[in-house]
Amino acid sequence: MIKLSDAASDLASDRRTLDRATCEGLDAADPLASFRDRFDLPDGVVYLDGNSLGALPRATRAHVDRVIAEEWGVGLIRSWNDAGWFAKPQAVGDRIAPLIGAARGEVVLGDSTSASLFQVVAAAARLRPERRVIVAERSSFPTDLYVIESVQEAVGGAEPLDRRLVHDDGPTLDDVLDDDVAVxxxxxxxxRTGRMHDLAEVTARVHAAGAIMVWDLCHSVGAVPVDLGSAGADFAVGCTYKYLNGGPGSPSFMWAASRHHDGARPALTGWHGHARPFDFEVGYEPVPGIGRFRVGTPQLLSLSALEASLDIWDDVDMALVREKSLRLTELFVSLVDRRLAHWDVEVVTPRRSSLRGSQVALRHEDGYAVMQALIERGVIGDFRAPDLMRFGFTPLYVSHADVWDAVDVLHDVLSSEVWRDPRFAHRGAVT
Amino acid sequence: MIKLSDAASDLASDRRTLDRATCEGLDAADPLASFRDRFDLPDGVVYLDGNSLGALPRATRAHVDRVIAEEWGVGLIRSWNDAGWFAKPQAVGDRIAPLIGAARGEVVLGDSTSASLFQVVAAAARLRPERRVIVAERSSFPTDLYVIESVQEAVGGAEPLDRRLVHDDGPTLDDVLDDDVAVxxxxxxxxRTGRMHDLAEVTARVHAAGAIMVWDLCHSVGAVPVDLGSAGADFAVGCTYKYLNGGPGSPSFMWAASRHHDGARPALTGWHGHARPFDFEVGYEPVPGIGRFRVGTPQLLSLSALEASLDIWDDVDMALVREKSLRLTELFVSLVDRRLAHWDVEVVTPRRSSLRGSQVALRHEDGYAVMQALIERGVIGDFRAPDLMRFGFTPLYVSHADVWDAVDVLHDVLSSEVWRDPRFAHRGAVT
Incomplete structure (x- = not known):
């Protein structure tokens, strides 16, 4: 039996033989190995895209079917009370809270992540009405930037708020933080790269400048330990269809530190956020607490699929997830170093574990075609323009042997040059 | 066999005997009767709340299960292309279009109705930047008013836009329409009351004043014929979980007349509305067409349930729906007049058919308790504060005999005064 605690450093320092048997040994000692049986994964597939769409938990089909047949079909309108539908966005939020270091009553499920970010960033900006700047990263997932454009206009008043973009190539956060920065x-x-910020350290720097800190946790919730509470952050949004396995388009969540609940003015004021929604009053009055971030009727069937996947998370130790995640990404990088050195493949993800989430990006000039050839062979990652192949490592269902097999197939694709086949050429496909 | 065309006027003019056999005769001659078999309704229930949550179509469970098992479970991330997930909000919109007099490419599915209304009203107001007023009805479903409050602030610039509320008790639309009205x-x-506007006539009056017309179709789509195109309206939103039977919280839709597509600036700019979403550009550029009203990733499982119910609508003749709807509401009102005259029950819904949707509201001082007693006996309607009992008549699955039975049970509840039992007292229940 291989000692797990040594394995990662062994891999990194390149001291040991590394073959499929080594990986199988790591799997045999993996305390999370049994979670794989709680997912339905197709045969013959190594699924390394759980950072985009998580795999299907085995319990989801029956749970959603029961909600449809019993809660909707039989309960009908009565289920808004009897099945707890109205309370569900907050009840489900309370189940996500432990994964992000939030307290009960601080998390609520919303519409899409983009809509929720709009909701939260607008509320954040309104807490600093005397300041005129929103700071963001140029390398953000673009919808964050697009949503911020809308917030700049919606909250700005006579003139839109200004935006300053930071980037690894400069300007840095310290360059742009001044007393005009609201959020x-x-x-x-x-x-793309899987690079991870130090959440507490950055939050402290932002607070030192008097600004409000909003975290996008789309690629961290369920992938790495997150402790918003200890960091003293202000707001966050996150995605539930990646590492949380809630299903395609499952609803986003919003978090607000409880100190902001009663002063916050979200941008969208719908009846589900009203203090007395069933009094049908003419004027809007937000409910105390996180509920004021709610907008309209939640998409219950998508929400119910997420509930089924959270049953798994109730049993998960995030420390073990992080440990395995680092072992998987470390293993992948080591294998890429050892076996793919001959080809022009660059590891873009930070090699230092404290700076890395649960994914690894490889740069290759023809990354799109290489990824299509991989997918045809059952190794599913994805591609992000212009030249990045992304591989997500989801500790609950990806094994060390999967990592071996993925690199093995990647080796074959590169050495055979099969990716040059015209059928793998970029045709503007959507994912 | 009873001649259907005569039945409604006979009922209204009170010329004929009206008993359960008469209703059964109407059912035997009903050209829509077979649609009831396409729904799973619980035994012993008369469901008159399809105006709040539509019943479960028989095909939905299998369809959603297939989407979960095959498209998500097996297809995984590939389904964004292979199963058409990315295109789905517009593909499903094209299937709703015929129900509202819209052209292909004019309808798109969104988040909740509240979020979609924000999106559309903001875009409308921005088309009249020199005007400062949004007009709405005080009797609107309140979320419309709450959302308009947000639009007033988000679009107003230095000062929020003004709002003018019209009401049956005054001021009227003509009182408030002037050249400062944007939307x-x-x-x-x-x-609440089921009162229906003349969509074309009102649109023409609004246009004559130079304003933009936005219609909320939540209680009309699938209930009454709607022809936005002929009316020349500008924007609309609607709900799919009422008469369209898409399931609890199924996504709202947005409609914009094609003449507005390329000039419209919706409030929420997310990546699914971008011209090139998978180029991951830093700046937002809206896609031409209705797609620019999209925001983030659609909640696919809720959307897939809606797809299953639209298979039914593909086979429905809206003229027959309207004819039966009027027959059902007429029958209900006639029975209330004949059998409940002894109790203090007032028909609030217009008796003139051209002014009536597909629901009837009865006012009763203790409407809440009466409705709870009805529900306990299997007649499901709902209650709207302070004193309205609502009964929705969904022509695809409500029969004439159902209407008889509902009034019969209502008669029993009123005559026995069982509703005075303390267990039916108002406890602030949510629906």
Missing amino acids: VVLTHVDY | VVLTHVDY
Whole structure:
């Protein structure tokens, strides 16, 4: 039996033989190995795209079917009370809270992540009405920037708010932080490179400048430990269809530190956020607490699929997830170093584990075609323009042997040059 | 066999005997009767709340299960292309278009109705930047008013836009329409009384004043014929979980006349509305067409349930729906007049058919308790504060015999005074 605690450093320092048997040994000692049985994964597939769409939990089909047949079909309108539908966005939020270091009553499910970010960034900016700047990262997932454009206009008053973009190539956060910055919006784990911010350290710097800190947790919730509470952050949004396995387009969540609940004015004021929604009053009055971030009727079937996947998360130790995640990404990088040195493949993701989420990006000039050839062979990652192949490592269902097999197939694709086949050429496909 | 065309006027003019056998005769001659078999309704229930949450179509469970098992479980991330997920909000919109007099490419599915209304009203107001007023109805479903409050602030610039509320008790639309009105937001069929506007006539009046017309179709789509195109209206939103039977919280739709597509600036700019979403550009550029009203990733499972119910609508003749709807509401009102005259029950819904949607509201001082007693006996309607009992008549699955039975049970509840039992007292329940 291989000692797990040594494995990662062994891999990194290149001291040991590394073959499929080594990987199988790591799997045999993996305390999370049994979680794989709680997912339905197709045969013959190594799924390394859980950072984009998580795999299907085995319990989801029956749970959603029961909600449809019993809660909707039989309960009908009565289920808004009897099945707790109205309370569900907050009840589900309370189940996500432990994964992000939030307290009960601080998390609520919303519409799409983009809509929720609009909701939260607008509320954040309104807490600093005397300041005129929103800071964001140029490398953000673009919808964050697009949403910020809308917030700049919606909250700005006579003139739109200004925006300052930071980037690894400069300007840095310290360059742009001054007393005109109202809000800083950063993504904890970068969607392309997997680079991770130090959440507490950055929050402290932003607070020192008097600004409000908004975290985008799309690529970190369920992938790495997150502790918003200890960091003293202000707001966050996150995605539930990646590492949380809630299903395609499952609803986003919003978090607000409880100190902001009663002063916050979200941008969208719908009846589900009203203090007395069933009194049908003419004027809007926000409910106390996180509920004021709600807008309209939640999409219950998508929400119910997420509930089924959270049953898994109730049993998960995030420390073990992080440990395995680092072992998987470390293993992948080591294998890429050892086996793909001959080809022009660059590891873009930070090699230092404290700076890395649960994914690895490889740069290759023809990354699109290489990825299509990989997918045809059952190794599913994805591609991000212009030249990045992304591989997500989801500790609950990806094994060490999967990592071996993925690099093995990648080796074959590169050495055979099969990716040069015209059928893999970029045709503007959407994902 | 009873001649259907005569039945409604016979009922109204009170010329004929009216008993359960008469109703069964109407059912035997009903050209829509077979549609009831396409729904799963619980035994022993008369469901008159399809105006709040539509019943479960028989095909939905299998369809959603297939989407979960095959498209998500097996297709995984590939389904964004292979199963058409990315295109789905517009593909499903094209299937709703015929129900509202819209052209292909003019309808798109969104988040909640509240979020979609924000999106559309903001875009409408921005088309009249020199005007400062949004007009709405005080009797709107309140979320419309709450959302308009947000639009007033988001679009107003230095000062929020003004709002003028019209009401049956005054001021009227003509009182408030002047050249400072940018947008008029009206609900086609009132959520409480079922009163219906003349969509074309009102649109023409609003246009004559130079304003933009936004229709809320939540209580009309699938209930009454709607022809936005002929009316020359500008924007609309609607709900799919009422008469369209898309399931709890199924996504709202947005409609914009094609002449507005390329000039419209919706409030929420997310990546699914971008011209090139998978180029991951830093700046937002809206896609030409209705797609620019999209925001983020659609909640696919909720959307897939809606797809299953639209298979039914592909086979429905809206003229027959309207004919049966009027027959059902007429029958209900006639029975209330004949059998409940002894109790203090007032028909609030217009008796003139051209002014009525597909629901009837009865006013009763203790409407809440009466409705709870009805529900306990299997007649499901709902209650709207302070004193309205609502009964929705969904022509695809409500029969004439159902209407008889509902009034019969209502008669029993009123005559026995069982509703005075303390267990039916108002406890602030949510629906």
